[in-house]
Amino acid sequence: MTHGRLTTILLALAASLLLALGAAGCGDDDDDDGDNGGGGADTTELDTIRPGTLTVGSDIPYPPFEQGRAPDYDGFDIELINEIASRLELDVQIKDTPFDTIFRDLAQGKFDVVISGSTITDERERAVDFGDPYFLAEQSLLVQVDSDIQAIDDLPGQTVGVQKGTTGEAYVKEEAPDATVRSYGDLDDAFNALVAGQVDAVMFDLPGTQEAARTKEGLEVRESYDTGEEFGIAFQEDADALREAVNGALAEVKDDGTFAELYTEWFKKDPPQEILTATHTPD
Amino acid sequence: MDVVFEQYFDFGLMRDEFGFVLDGFWQTVQLSIISGVLALAWGLVLALLRQLPGRGLAPVRGLTIAYIDLFRGVPLLLVVLIISGSFPFVAEGLGLPQSIGIPQWFGKPDPFWYGTMALTLTYGAYMAEVYRSGIEGVPGGQMEAARALGMSHGRAMRHVIVPQAVRRVIPPLLNDFIALMKDTSLVGVIALLEVVEAGRTVQAETLNSSALTLGALMFLVVTLPLARIVDRYIAREQGRFQRGLATA
Numbered sequence: 141m142t143h144g145r146l147t148t149i150l151l152a153l154a155a156s157l158l159l160a161l162g163a164a165g166c167g168d169d170d171d172d173d174g175d176n177g178g179g180g181a182d183t184t185e186l187d188t189i190r191p192g193t194l195t196v197g198s199d200i201p202y203p204p205f206e207q208g209r210a211p212d213y214d215g216f217d218i219e220l221i222n223e224i225a226s227r228l229e230l231d232v233q234i235k236d237t238p239f240d241t242i243f244r245d246l247a248q249g250k251f252d253v254v255i256s257g258s259t260i261t262d263e264r265e266r267a268v269d270f271g272d273p274y275f276l277a278e279q280s281l282l283v284q285v286d287s288d289i290q291a292i293d294d295l296p297g298q299t300v301g302v303q304k305g306t307t308g309e310a311y312v313k314e315e316a317p318d319a320t321v322r323s324y325g326d327l328d329d330a331f332n333a334l335v336a337g338q339v340d341a342v343m344f345d346l347p348g349t350q351e352a353a354r355t356k357e358g359l360e361v362r363e364s365y366d367t368g369e370e371f372g373i374a375f376q377e378d379a380d381a382l383r384e385a386v387n388g389a390l391a392e393v394k395d396d397g398t399f400a401e402l403y404t405e406w407f408k409k410d411p412p413q414e415i416l417t418a419t420h421t422p423d
Numbered sequence: 424m425d426v427v428f429e430q431y432f433d434f435g436l437m438r439d440e441f442g443f444v445l446d447g448f449w450q451t452v453q454l455s456i457i458s459g460v461l462a463l464a465w466g467l468v469l470a471l472l473r474q475l476p477g478r479g480l481a482p483v484r485g486l487t488i489a490y491i492d493l494f495r496g497v498p499l500l501l502v503v504l505i506i507s508g509s510f511p512f513v514a515e516g517l518g519l520p521q522s523i524g525i526p527q528w529f530g531k532p533d534p535f536w537y538g539t540m541a542l543t544l545t546y547g548a549y550m551a552e553v554y555r556s557g558i559e560g561v562p563g564g565q566m567e568a569a570r571a572l573g574m575s576h577g578r579a580m581r582h583v584i585v586p587q588a589v590r591r592v593i594p595p596l597l598n599d600f601i602a603l604m605k606d607t608s609l610v611g612v613i614a615l616l617e618v619v620e621a622g623r624t625v626q627a628e629t630l631n632s633s634a635l636t637l638g639a640l641m642f643l644v645v646t647l648p649l650a651r652i653v654d655r656y657i658a659r660e661q662g663r664f665q666r667g668l669a670t671a
Contacts, residue, residue, distance in 0.1 A: 240627035247630070267630045299532070301614070305627030322532070322614040323624060329614070336511040338525055338533050 186228070186382045188252045194230040196221055197251035199239035202327055203351045204406050205257040210236065216406040217255045220274060220390075221373070223398055227389040238325055240305035243268050246374055252382060254374040257345060259307045260420060269377050269422035272387045273370035274399075276415050279311045280364040282334060282342040282349040289341055291363055295319040301330035301339035307369060312343040315365075331356055345369075347407065372420055387419075433633040440625045440634050447621025448641045454535060454617065455604040458542035462603060463596065465543055466550025471585075473551065474558060476576055487551075494548035500609050502545055507537040507613040538610030546603045553595045557588035591660075597653045601646050618642070 189195045198217060201207040206215040213234050225232045237245060239256065246254045247267040259277065260270040283289050289298060296318035302309040304323040313321055322339055324330040331352045333339045342349065346364050353359045373390075375383045393399045394416050403411040437444075472487040494502070514524030526536040561584050569579035589596075611620035618638040625634035 240623060244626075244630050244632075263628070263630075304624065310628075320532075322534075323616075323620070324614045325612065325623075329612075332508065333614070336508070336525070337521065338507075338511065 186230075186385055187379070188230065188382065189249070190233070192231060194221070194225045194228070194232050195250075195252045196232055196234045197237045197242055197246055197254040198234055198256040199242055199327075200234075200236045202257050202348060203355070204347060206255075210234070216275075216402060217257060219402050219406075220393070220399075221253070221255045223393050223402070224386055224389040227392055228385055239303060239327075240325060242305075243374060246376060249376065252375070252379070253386065257348070257371055258374060259345075259369040260372040261307065262423075264374070265422055267377070268374045269379070269383060270372035270374050270420055271383050272390055272420050273372050273415060273418045274390060275371035276412055277367075277369040277371055278346045278364045279308055279343060279367050279369070280346040280349045281362045282331075282344065282352060282359055283340065283362050284334065284337070285358050285360050287340065287362070289362060292316055292365070295341065298340040299338075301333050301342040303327045303330055303344060306344065307367070308342075308344040311365070311367065331359070334359060370415075370418065370420070377422075383422075430632050431636045433631055436625070436629060436631055436633045437637045441637070443625065444618060444621045444634050444637050444641065447616055447618040448638065450535070450615065451604070451607050451617045451642075452645070453531075454538055454542070454607045454610065454615070455600075458539045458546065458607070459600050459603055461539065461543040462546035462550055463600075465547035467554055467585075467589075469547055469551035470554035470558060471580065473555060474580070491548045491551050494545045495552070497545075499541060499545045499606055500612065502541040503538060503609055503613060506541050507534065510537060532615070534610060534613040534615035537613060538607065538615055541610070542603055542606065546599060546606075549599055549602075550596060553592050553599060554588065556595075557592035558584060560591055561587045594653050594657050597649060597656075601649050601653075604646065605642065 198206045198213075200213060202215075204215055205217040206213060208214050208218075218234065221234075222232050235251060237250075242254055242256060242258075243264050244267065245251065254268070257275075257277075258264070260273065264270070281289070281292060281295075289295065292315055295312070295316040297320075299320045299322055300312050300316070301322050301324060302312060304325050309321065309323055312319060322330075322333070324333070327344070327348065330339070330342050330344070334342050335356050335358065341362075342352075344352075346361070349361050353361055373386060375386070390399075399416070400411055403409075469487055469491060473484055473491070475483055511521075511524040514521075525533045527533060528536060565583055565587065566579055569583045570576075574582070607617055608619040611617055611623070614620070616624075618641060619635070622632075622634040622638040626632050
């Protein structure tokens with residue numbers, strides 16, 4: 141190959157690279173920019189990544205907490221965070237992100253907060269801080285309708301699907317150590333594997349399994365386990381001002397009845413009294 | 424920078440989780456060897472089908488080319504997802520028992536076998552093209568001479584052409600095998616606990632990514648020697664060629 145030919149090829153490659161980068165820069169990001177009340181005057185003290193905007197990380201979908209496609213995400217968590225942000229006069233930007241690295245990403249500063257149907261746990265609080273609880277959850281066992289599995293005691297020797305990094309995964313590994321655990325990155329893959337018969341059961345939060353039983357063929361929630369889990373909004377460890385502001389806004393939302401409205405809309409029942417008054421102090 | 428070392432090079436964590444990640448790596452190795460051997464065999468079959476002479480066998484050649492185009496043209500990840508998602512239902516629809524639709528053969532879970540199928544189907548296509556370049560690289564005179572001696576196409580292939588063809592393409596075949604071995608990590612998406620998934624499980628539980636680094640090191644322990652073997656093989660063949668011992 142002559143020098144001339146080689147130069148032409150290299151130039152062509154460089155040009156394609158620049159074109160591709162340019163096209164990527166022009167395209168829309170896969171994010172939701174909420175449109176609730178513009179950036180307020182004194183939001184800079186909250187030290188958000190982008191002034192006037194609350195950058196929210198969430199693993200979508202987890203119906204009924206977060207679902208839908210950008211930019212029209214909805215769900216209990218989404219509406220709650222939109223409500224909280226509007227009290228703080230912040231816009232909302234939702235970033236869909238995988239659950240198994242979501243707390244690490246928060247700790248590294250990719251988001252201001254994480255709201256993703258996530259339980260407050262000591263392990264997670266080693267890297268992040270949680271605010272006040274906003275939901276009481278239980279673990280539950282989802283099986284095919286005609287399954288022989290009746291209880292958690294029937295799990296040894298069976299294959300249980302879970303979502304990677306969830307308390308359901310930890311629960312089944314703890315309570316049924318002789319079961320084979322199959323851990324999926326995407327929640328929906330675990331449910332679909334159950335429908336296909338590739339796993340014998342799925343261990344996951346009760347609202348999630350109920351939703352799966354409602355929307356997918358032939359599944360039913362066999363048992364639930366009162367683990368006393370509370371969902372909370374997660375923050376970076378030194379973000380005390382933001383956490384307190386969000387806690388304050390959440391308390392407002394609970395006090396003025398908006399919380400009860402949202403809860404009833406998404407879960408078809410009244411919120412339990414404990415959640416309306418529950419607080420949490422990170423260690 | 425300290426954070427990077429702490430997040431990715433926590434040797435204490437690597438030591439604690441070594442057994443778990445190694446178990447995952449053993450899955451990787453098993454999947455690589457089984458799929459690799461099957462892909463090498465299937466690739467050769469495809470290459471030979473593509474070479475079949477005569478107008479009557481044109482449909483066979485055509486289908487083979489279509490197959491190779493399809494599996495070289497679709498990402499392996501899609502093949503993994505489609506096979507895993509559809510196989511139980513397709514098998515059920517065809518009236519096959521669940522032991523086929525959700526294979527648990529030899530104690531290996533179904534994602535292992537879906538992964539094997541996907542890797543064999545896809546890498547068989549890549550290797551078929553490698554074999555083809557080897558076969559077409561054998562001088563035409565060899566086939567003519569073989570036919571002149573009264574050998575049929577099949578015998579000529581088996582005794583004269585293919586042995587020469589395969590010898591010349593061992594380096595690219597080995598390179599494809601190394602690529603296959605790394606691509607086994609894609610099967611993690613259907614929850615096979617291979618080395619990358621094992622690393623990600625530790626990462627999710629400990630919020631530290633050192634198990635991923637450990638997995639990478641385990642890969643290198645295998646792929647580096649393989650790469651050196653390929654290099655030595657090429658050097659040896661070059662030497663033989665230059666001394667006039669190998670065919671052009």
